Amino acid sequence: MNGLHRGAVIPTRDRHGLLADCINSVIDQVDRVVVIDNQSVPPIDPEPWHGKVGVLHVPLDPPNISRLWNLGLEVVASASPTDEWDVAILNSDVVVPPGWVETLSSAMRSTTAVLAYPDQCGGRQQVLHTAAEPVDLRQRITGYAFMLRGEHGQRFDEDLAWWYGDDSADWAAREQGGALLVPGIPVEHRCPNVSTVERPELAEQAGRDRQTFITKWGKAPH
Helix, strand or coil, X not given: CCCCEEEEEEEECCCHHHHHHHHHHHHHHCCEEEEEECCCCCCCCCHHHCCCEEEEECCCXXXXXXXXXXXXXXXXXXXXXXXXXXXXXXXXXXXXXXXXHHHHHHHHHCCCCCEEEECCCCCCCCEEECCCCCCCHHHCCCCCEEEEEHHHCCCCCCCCCCCCXXXXXXXXXXXXXXXXXXXXXXXXXXXXXXXHHHCHHHHHHHHHHHHXXXXXXXXXXX
């Protein structure tokens, strides 16, 4: 790692095995992992990672993913000993490849971008998005794995409680320096949308979030 402080924020609930794989894939790429434990049973135990993983227990039901992300961002920001830092935002069912954090960071910081995310569709070119408008679905933000330029101070809109908080952050980033699509570093996303399917109240919230996004931005992201 270079001199930048780097943290990872991982919200989770009752995904102990998946979470362990996620942490193990990123632990050697960052200085600190912050797990936001949203009422897991049993609670997440950070001990296997020998002090490099911190757990913030947040009893919030139903969950507000934007709030959980924001809590994690505050922890990473308060712990950074440098004026510049990166924050990887990961779902707990994601496994990142070796070098993912460094590659994403270097690409982002070689541009004006304040947010970066991996190309999951085999593209070969970086794309810097600077307009708050829908893009090809193959270039849409991967809300399960992306990075923020920490010192920029971006936070998530907590009115978007389950879906579209990532899209809103993406569109805001485009207007504040850019959101960068980075090829060559796809992640493994193991269980997409399982929580939304299993919990009807989250599916209902996703519908409300879509309307909230449209009200805020004047159009849907897709």
